[in-house]
Amino acid sequence: MFKKFNAKQVLEDVNFDIRPGETLGLCGKSGSGKTTVGRCIVGLEIPDSGEILFGGVDHLSKGKMGSSIMGTGIQMIFQHPETSLDPRMKGLDSIIEPLKIHNKCTREQMYDKAMELADMVGLSMEHLNRYPSQLSGGEIQRIVLARILSIEPQLIVADEPTSMLDVSVQAQVMRLMQRIQEEKGISYLLISHDIELLYQVCDRIAYLEAGRIVKMEEI
Numbered sequence: 001m002f003k004k005f006n007a008k009q010v011l012e013d014v015n016f017d018i019r020p021g022e023t024l025g026l027c028g029k030s031g032s033g034k035t036t037v038g039r040c041i042v043g044l045e046i047p048d049s050g051e052i053l054f055g056g057v058d059h060l061s062k063g064k065m066g067s068s069i070m071g072t073g074i075q076m077i078f079q080h081p082e083t084s085l086d087p088r089m090k091g092l093d094s095i096i097e098p099l100k101i102h103n104k105c106t107r108e109q110m111y112d113k114a115m116e117l118a119d120m121v122g123l124s125m126e127h128l129n130r131y132p133s134q135l136s137g138g139e140i141q142r143i144v145l146a147r148i149l150s151i152e153p154q155l156i157v158a159d160e161p162t163s164m165l166d167v168s169v170q171a172q173v174m175r176l177m178q179r180i181q182e183e184k185g186i187s188y189l190l191i192s193h194d195i196e197l198l199y200q201v202c203d204r205i206a207y208l209e210a211g212r213i214v215k216m217e218e219i
C-alpha cells in the first residue's frame with residue numbers, strides 16, 4: 001500500500017502478510033510510518049492505493065472509512081491507555097458495549113460473558129465497577145483487551161500496547177496477550193520500537209524505514 005499525508009509520502013509500497021496465529025512485529029524509528037500501517041489495516045486510514053486482504057476479501061473495497069472495522073475481525077489496541085476508553089463508562093459497561101452493538105448474545109448472557117472476559121484478562125468485579133480514571137494503565141489495557149476479545153477478532157493490531165506501562169506491568173500484559181493468543185489462535189501485528197521485546201514475543205519482525213519495509217526477519 002501507498003499513503004501520502006499532504007505532500008509527504010508516508011508509506012511507500014508497504015507489502016507484507018500476517019499468518020494465522022502468528023505474532024508479526026513491526027519496528028522502526030519514530031515517524032517511520034508504523035502507526036499509519038496499523039491504522040490502514042484496521043480501516044482508520046485509507047491508503048491512496050493498494051489492497052488490504054482479509055480472508056481473501058479486500059476490505060478497502062467496502063469503501064466507508066472505519067465503518068467495517070468492528071465487524072471485520074480486525075481490532076486495534078492503541079498506545080495511550082487513557083484515551084482508549086470512554087471516561088464516563090465503568091469497566092463493565094466498556095466490555096458490554098461491543099456485545100450490545102454486535103448482538104453477540106442476549107441481554108441475560110451479556111453479563112456472564114463480560115465476567116468471563118474479565119476473568120480471562122485477570123480483572124475482578126471490583127475493577128469492573130470503576131471508571132478509567134480509577135484504574136492503572138495496566139488495568140485499562142486489560143479492559144481494552146477484554147472489550148476487543150468480546151468481538152472475537154482474528155487479528156489484533158497492537159500499537160505500542162505496553163510502552164506507557166512500567167516494566168513489570170509491561171511483562172504482565174505481554175504474557176497475558178501471549179496466553180490469549182495460545183488459547184484463541186489470534187494473530188497479532190505488534191508495533192513497537194523496542195526490539196528486545198519484539199525478539200521475545202514475535203515469530204517474524206518487519207523493519208520499516210521511511211515508509212518502506214527494508215527487512216523481514218524470521219525469529
Ligand SMILES: Nc1ncnc2c1ncn2[C@@H]1O[C@H](COP(=O)(O)OP(=O)(O)OP(=O)(O)O)[C@@H](O)[C@H]1O
Pocket residue numbers: 005006010028029030031032033034035036037193
Ligand atoms: N493524520 C496525519 N496527517 C498528517 N501527517 C501525518 C498524519 N498521521 C501521521 N502523519 C505523519 O506520518 C509520518 C508517520 O507517522 P506514524 O505515526 O505512522 O509514525 P510512527 O512510526 O508510528 O512513529 P512513532 O514511533 O513516533 O509512533 C509522520 O511524519 C507523521 O507526522
Ligand SMILES: [Mg+2]
Pocket residue numbers: 034035036159
Ligand atoms: Mg506510532
